Amino acid sequence: MTMTPSAQRRATQLLLGLLGFALSMALMLHAGQGGMPWDVLHQGIVRRTGLPFGVVVVAASVLVLLAWIPLRQKPGVGTIANVVVIGATVDPFLALLDQAVPEPGTGLRVVLALAGIVLNGVATAAYIGSRLGPGPRDGLMTGLVARTGRPVREVRTAIEVVVVLTGWALGGTFGWATVAYALGVGPVVQLAARRLAPALTVRGRPAVRPTATRTTP
Structure with missing residues (x-):
């Protein structure tokens, strides 16, 4: 079956967005200044089990997808591609x-962490703009919002607080970059979305209701 030019563009944007997302994760982890909230958990599990980081990410994604079943969430092509x-x-x-x-100094660690945050925001906008399905963790968030009726910000915050605390207790790295990510990635996504996901923004503001917002994978 031949893909239309539009479908090819969306598939390419999805792939590049996911590759950029994976690289942004690696940049922040290598910087050692604190990972993204879910990566604090992933890193903690890696340190307790000795499994490769990618294996832990996939295993966590599968477990999260299982939680979609009672929440009545449906995966898309982008969901599977994400994993x-x-x-x-x-x-x-x-x-x-x-x-x-191999051994970055303090200044380079800061640069790597900040580059990871910026790249993650751009990659997230690219992933969202493909409109091919939410990531496992986003589906968990939107499913809980739909079932509980709580605002997105409360559900998102509650999930990330739980995973960060759990990951930190397991030995994951929580640091200034984790906080900087939480505060900075949203504005980067907003700016990048104007070009990569224009359907989601109107005059610089989200064009969809909070309960329909799809964020990082």
């Missing part, structure tokens, strides 16, 4: 950074 692409590429990106920058 496969990020899980398969984050470890190679980490290995590449280990070879390219």
Whole structure:
């Protein structure tokens, strides 16, 4: 079956967005200044089990997808691609950074962390703009919003507080970059979405209601 030019563009944007997302994860992890909220949990599990980071990401994604069943969420092509692409590429990106920058100094660690935050925001906008399905963790959030009736900000915050505290207790790295990510990635996504996901913004503001917002994978 031949794909239309529009479908090809969306598929390419999805793939590039997911690759960029995996690289942004690797940049923040290699910086060692604190990972994204879910990556604090992933890192904690890695340190307790010794499993490869990508394997832990995939396993966590599958468990989250199982939680979709009672929440009556439906995966899309982008949902499956999220699990496969990020899980398969984050470890190679980490290995590449280990070879390219084996022992970064403090200044370079800051640069790597900030670059990871910016890249993550752009990659998220690209992923969202493909409109091919939410990531596992986004589906969990929107499903809980729909079932509980609580605002997105409360549900999102509650989920991320739980995963950060759990990950930190398991030995994951929580640091200034985790806080900077929480505060900074939203504005970056908003700016990048004007070009990569224009349907989601109107005059710089979200064009959809909060309960329909799809955020990071």
